[in-house]
Structure formats: structure tokens, C-alpha cells
Amino acid sequence: xxxxxxxxxxxxxxxEGTGAEVRAVDGVSLRVERGxxxxxxxxxxxxxxxxxxxxxxxxxxTDGVVLIDGADPAACGEAGRSRLRRRLxxxxxxxxxxxSLPLWENVTAGLVPLGMGAAERRAFAxxxxxxxxxxxxxxxxxEELSTGELGRASLARAMASRPxxxxxxxxxxxxxxxxxALVVEALADxxxxxxxxxxxxxxxxxxxxxTAACRLERGRRVDGGGL
Amino acid sequence: xxxxxxxxxxxxGAVLLHPMRSVxxxxxxxxxLVPVVTGLAVSEGLADESRDAARFxxxxxxxxxxxGRPAPIPLTxxxxxxxxxxxxxxxxxxxxxxxxxxxxxxxxxxxxxPPGGPSGLGAAGDVTVVEGRLFAPGAANEAVVGSxxxxxxxxxPGARIPPFYTDREGERWTDVVGVFRxxxxxxxxxxxxxxxxxxxxxxxxxxxxxQLLVTCDAGYAEAIREAILRMPxxxxxxxxxxxxxxxxARADVEATLARGAAFGAGAFALHFVLLFAAAVPLLVVAxxxxxxxxxxxxxxxxxxxxxxxxxxxxxxxxxxxxAVIAASLSVILSALWLGPLGARGIAAVLLPxxxxxxxFGVPWRLTPGPVAIAAALSLAIVLVGTLPSSWRAASAxxxxxxR
Numbered sequence: 111x112x113x114x115x116x117x118x119x120x121x122x123x124x125x126e127g128t129g130a131e132v133r134a135v136d137g138v139s140l141r142v143e144r145g146x147x148x149x150x151x152x153x154x155x156x157x158x159x160x161x162x163x164x165x166x167x168x169x170x171x172t173d174g175v176v177l178i179d180g181a182d183p184a185a186c187g188e189a190g191r192s193r194l195r196r197r198l199x200x201x202x203x204x205x206x207x208x209x210s211l212p213l214w215e216n217v218t219a220g221l222v223p224l225g226m227g228a229a230e231r232r233a234f235a236x237x238x239x240x241x242x243x244x245x246x247x248x249x250x251x252x253e254e255l256s257t258g259e260l261g262r263a264s265l266a267r268a269m270a271s272r273p274x275x276x277x278x279x280x281x282x283x284x285x286x287x288x289x290x291a292l293v294v295e296a297l298a299d300x301x302x303x304x305x306x307x308x309x310x311x312x313x314x315x316x317x318x319x320x321t322a323a324c325r326l327e328r329g330r331r332v333d334g335g336g337l
Numbered sequence: 338x339x340x341x342x343x344x345x346x347x348x349x350g351a352v353l354l355h356p357m358r359s360v361x362x363x364x365x366x367x368x369x370l371v372p373v374v375t376g377l378a379v380s381e382g383l384a385d386e387s388r389d390a391a392r393f394x395x396x397x398x399x400x401x402x403x404x405g406r407p408a409p410i411p412l413t414x415x416x417x418x419x420x421x422x423x424x425x426x427x428x429x430x431x432x433x434x435x436x437x438x439x440x441x442x443x444x445x446x447x448x449x450x451p452p453g454g455p456s457g458l459g460a461a462g463d464v465t466v467v468e469g470r471l472f473a474p475g476a477a478n479e480a481v482v483g484s485x486x487x488x489x490x491x492x493x494p495g496a497r498i499p500p501f502y503t504d505r506e507g508e509r510w511t512d513v514v515g516v517f518r519x520x521x522x523x524x525x526x527x528x529x530x531x532x533x534x535x536x537x538x539x540x541x542x543x544x545x546x547x548q549l550l551v552t553c554d555a556g557y558a559e560a561i562r563e564a565i566l567r568m569p570x571x572x573x574x575x576x577x578x579x580x581x582x583x584x585x586a587r588a589d590v591e592a593t594l595a596r597g598a599a600f601g602a603g604a605f606a607l608h609f610v611l612l613f614a615a616a617v618p619l620l621v622v623a624x625x626x627x628x629x630x631x632x633x634x635x636x637x638x639x640x641x642x643x644x645x646x647x648x649x650x651x652x653x654x655x656x657x658x659x660a661v662i663a664a665s666l667s668v669i670l671s672a673l674w675l676g677p678l679g680a681r682g683i684a685a686v687l688l689p690x691x692x693x694x695x696x697f698g699v700p701w702r703l704t705p706g707p708v709a710i711a712a713a714l715s716l717a718i719v720l721v722g723t724l725p726s727s728w729r730a731a732s733a734x735x736x737x738x739x740r
Contacts, residue, residue, distance in 0.1 A: 163736045166640075168640055168734065168735040168736040169734055169735075169736040169737070170734060188644065188645050189644050189645075189646070192639070192642055192643065192644035192645070192647075193642075193644075195639070195640065195641070195642045195735075196642030198642075200640050200641075206633065206636075206637055206739050207637070208354070208634050208637055208638075210353075210354035210355065211354065219637070219638060219641050219643075220641030220642050220643070222340070222343045222344055222347050222643075223340045223343065223344055223642065223643055223644070223647050224339075224340055224343075225339025225340040225341075225342070225343050226339075226343070227343075267641070271641075271642075
């Protein structure tokens with residue numbers, strides 16, 4: 111069976127202003143089966159966010175190959191990569207949001223190229239935000255939200271398009287216990303419905319239903335897991 | 338198709354997302370377009386009036402040449418012209434130059450047929466008197482002066498110009514009985530209109546005209562022109578020297594006017610090109626200032642599955658909307674400036690010899706052509722100004738754009 115996400119010896123290197131090379135991700139291989147729930151763990155700066163971006167084709171790997179449902183984004187062309195991204199949902203810490211759009215438009219901006227009308231998008235946004243405890247923030251501007259609310263809004267945006275897979279970066283950061291439980295419950299529901307997850311987190315115990323885990327340190331996989 | 342429309346609609350909405358950037362762009366483009374649209378409108382207005390003047394004027398204008406130089410034509414020549422078949426009327430006109438006032442202003446005196454005749458410069462029927470009345474026919478020594486000349490010399494109805502001329506019967510003065518609107522084609526000259534009879538006395542050329550205005554049956558102008566040119570002399574003289582005819586047809590006048598109008602429009606187009614060259618770098622700087630914001634926004638949209646073509650379509654529609662707003666605003670402002678505001682300030686730039694406050698109705702007409710050109714060029718300016726930042730944002734990887 112084809113895994114939904116597969117990384118083969120993937121590396122991403124950046125160059126700092128000083129010219130020094132930074133290996134954000136260094137030769138990581140992993141696979142996430144369709145409907146799986148992979149936890150990415152590791153200390154801050156270990157490359158979790160970069161690996162999420164590589165898996166979601168938000169960034170091109172310097173070396174190695176990433177496959178999404180068997181397709182290589184690097185070989186798809188720009189239009190093909192956009193089509194692949196439409197099958198995914200992304201939730202990053204702190205947003206990022208388009209500051210001049212109200213929250214409901216931010217949450218459903220990904221549905222615009224699909225031709226969905228404003229009324230329908232608003233209804234989608236209402237459901238997604240309500241589920242994460244932000245039902246009263248439909249018309250709020252992103253700048254009016256706290257960091258924790260922005261994280262949940264980002265997750266609502268990832269959920270709104272009902273994607274096949276969600277890549278989430280620290281979805282429980284800056285949340286109180288009750289809200290963390292609300293978010294975990296929402297993710298568990300989606301997982302049970304068949305959505306594939308890759309979640310970068312420090313709160314491993316919050317996700318007892320996770321199917322796999324991968325630990326990164328200094329950009330390298332250190333849990334000993336193979337493909 | 339639904340997605341295309343939805344993305345395009347989001348481009349219209351994007352205008353409101355960045356109000357400062359939108360206002361700055363519209364203001365810059367409007368500031369460039371208003372003088373151009375205004376100039377083109379005036380150019381069209383002048384061309385219209387010129388065409389009207391030619392259309393309602395005589396079919397042929399005959400002047401005389403002696404030794405290759407312009408010479409007065411004896412009125413007896415009128416009979417010879419009237420004898421040509423299909424000629425319906427021949428009217429004399431005098432156009433001559435004098436100097437007036439302490440500053441010795443160059444003035445053109447036009448001696449016209451009595452009012453009531455056909456319109457055109459050969460008659461007074463199309464002259465709009467804004468103050469006083471028209472001159473009386475015959476040797477009444479009455480004149481109406483152009484508004485510009487009246488303002489310059491402080492003349493108004495009731496003023497007397499002593500002595501306006503001296504002829505073999507002694508010094509004569511002339512009463513100013515009216516002021517006429519000195520629009521095209523006369524605003525450039527200081528003009529005095531008077532009766533043909535009075536004009537003969539001004540120049541002490543009794544029984545002569547400088548031009549004969551010939552009207553004829555439709556379709557015969559060219560044949561009559563050739564017939565006149567075949568005449569060995571317009572009128573016999575005592576010395577026996579021939580007075581050679583020179584003939585201008587209405588078609589000649591209209592062709593000249595068309596070339597003039599095209600030249601005027603070309604001058605405004607050149608003006609636009611120069612502004613365009615200056616404006617694009619400004620817009621590039623202005624939009625470059627918002628590049629970080631645009632990059633981040635584009636990164637978010639691409640993360641959410643927007644393609645590069647979607648992002649570019651959105652940017653194009655945003656630019657198109659800004660261009661349409663700027664072009665519409667330019668047309669409205671130009672119409673306001675030329676209409677209710679009477680072209681104050683810009684008349685002196687557009688019309689040689691006119692004052693900043695022209696004192697007469699500057700002719701203008703906004704036609705679909707210049708408006709469409711303004712809209713298209715407006716779009717070109719905005720696109721050229723915003724394209725680099727839009728392209729850079731659209732072609733970046735999402736994570737790189739959001740970083």
C-alpha cells in the first residue's frame with residue numbers, strides 16, 4: 111500500500127547571513143500510512159517545522175525525495191504542486207494569517223479557487239471555528255486574537271477544506287488544559303474519520319491515539335526508526 | 338470557471354485590503370492622466386469647432402495674387418465669378434492687420450457681410466456676442482471686439498477708439514458696440530469684427546476685398562475651382578497687369594484641420610509617454626514598499642493551495658480595478674475642470690495665447706477613443722508598476738514567502 115507521506119533521505123540546508131550552512135533537516139527518512147497519525151518530537155530547533163514544510167511541499171528539499179500519495183512534488187510542476195497542497199491542511203503556530211481579512215475569510219481562503227461562494231465559505235468557517243471554541247470570532251481581525259487563538263484559527267483553517275491530511279505544528283501551544291482537550295478531541299475525531307496527520311509537538315501524552323512517532327535532534331532522526 | 342471568477346472577485350476585494358497602497362496608486366495614475374485626458378478633450382473640441390467652421394463656411398475662398406503676392410480684389414470680379422455656371426453666390430470679405438492701443442497690439446480686422454447671411458467667417462451669424470450687440474451694417478463705424486482684446490485694452494460697449502483710422506476724408510473714430518466670445522479659431526488673434534463697408538474705409542480700399550467667398554451647387558466645387566484658375570485675371574487693371582486667382586476649397590481647409598488635430602493629439606500622446614516613463618519607477622518603488630506584505634500574503638495563499646496562476650490573476654484583477662478607478666476618476670476630473678471650472682489654470686498650457694483664466698468657453702469634447710486610450714494606458718502603468726513585485730511574490734515558494 112502506498113504511504114500518504116514518504117520522505118527518503120531528505121535534507122534541507124539554509125545559508126545564514128554569515129554564509130554559514132545550517133542543516134535544518136539532515137537525511138531524514140520516514141513514511142506515514144494513509145489514515146496514520148505521526149508525532150514529530152524533539153527539542154526546539156530540531157527541524158520539526160522544516161520537515162513539516164518539506165512533507166507538505168511548502169519548501170523544496172536540498173537533497174532527497176518527498177512523496178505525497180506516491181507523487182513527487184518536485185516533478186509535478188507548479189500547478190501540480192498547488193493541486194497537491196489543496197489535498198492538505200496546514201496549521202502553524204501563530205497563524206500566519208492575512209491581517210486585513212476577517213477570520214472567517216482567512217479560514218476559508220483556500221476554498222476560493224475551488225469556486226465556493228462567500229455564503230458557503232462562511233458556513234464552513236463557522237463550523238470549523240465553533241468546533242475549536244472560536245465561534246464568536248468569525249468577524250474578528252487576526253490582530254485581535256491571542257497567540258493561542260491564532261493557533262486554533264490556523265487549525266480551523268486546516269480543517270475547513272476537509273483535507274486528506276493535516277500537518278500541524280505545535281497545535282497545543284499556548285492553550286489551557288480545557289482548550290487543549292477540545293483541540294485533541296477535534297483531531298481525534300478527524301483521525302477516526304480517516305484523515306492522515308503529522309503533528310509536531312512536545313506533548314506526546316496528549317495524543318494516545320497516535321500511530322507512530324519520530325524524534326528529531328539537530329535535523330537528524332534519532333529514534334532509530336527506518337522507513 | 339467558478340474558481341476563476343471567485344479568484345478574480347477576490348482581486349477586486351484586494352483593493353480594499355491595502356487601502357493606503359490603493360489610494361497612492363490611484364492618486365499617482367490619476368495625476369498623470371488628468372492633463373492627458375484634458376488635453377485630448379480640448380484637442381477634440383478644437384477639431385470639432387474647426388470642422389464646423391469649415392462645414393458652414395464657403396465652398397471656395399478666392400484670393401488675388403499680383404507679382405506672386407497677395408493683392409486686393411476689385412469687387413467687379415464678383416460679376417465674373419457669378420457668371421460661372423452653378424455658382425450660387427459670391428460675397429466679399431476683408432481680412433487685414435492693424436495695430437491698436439499704446440502697446441500697439443497687433444489686431445486683425447475682419448469686415449463681414451451684414452448679419453443674417455450664411456454662417457461662417459464670411460458672415461456674422463455664428464458670432465456669439467457676450468456683451469452689447471452686433472455692429473450695424475453699412476458704413477456705421479461700429480465694431481465688436483474679441484473678449485481677449487477687450488480685456489487687454491479695457492474696452493467695453495460704448496467705448497470710442499479715437500482715431501481708429503484716417504482716410505482721404507479725414508480722421509475717423511469707431512464705436513465699440515459689443516464684445517464677442519473669441520473662441521476658436523480666433524482666440525489666438527486679437528480680432529475686431531465690423532461691417533464690410535466699414536472695413537473698406539479702415540484700409541482706404543474702396544471697391545476692394547481681400548477674399549471672395551464662393552458658394553455653389555453641391556458637387557461642382559472642383560469644376561468651379563478649375564474654371565476660376567483658368568481665368569487669366571480676376572479683374573482687368575489699368576496697368577494691364579493680371580490679378581491671378583488663388584482658390585482654397587473647403588476640402589483643403591478640412592485636410593489642414595485634420596492634420597492640425599492629429600498633431601495636437603500627438604503632442605498630448607507624447608506628453609503621456611514622458612509621464613509614463615517618469616511614473617513607472619515611482620510606482621515600482623511604491624509597490625516595492627509593500628512587497629514584504631504582499632509576499633507574506635501570497636505565501637499564505639499558496640500554502641492554502643492557490644496556484645501561481647491564481648495569485649497572478651488576483652494581482653491582475655487588483656491592478657485592473659485600480660486602473661479603471663484611476664481612469665474613471667481622471668475622466669470625471671477632466672470634465673469638471675473643463676466644464677464647471679472653465680479650464681482655469683490649464684487653458685494657458687493647452688492653448689497658446691490664452692490666459693490661465695481664459696475668459697471664454699474652451700471648446701472640449703470627451704469621446705470614447707481618448708477615454709479608452711486613457712483606460713488602457715492607465716492599466717499599462719499600473720501593471721508595469723506592480724508586475725515585478727506580483728511576479729516575485731507569486732513565484733516564491735510558500736514557506737520562503739511567509740518567512
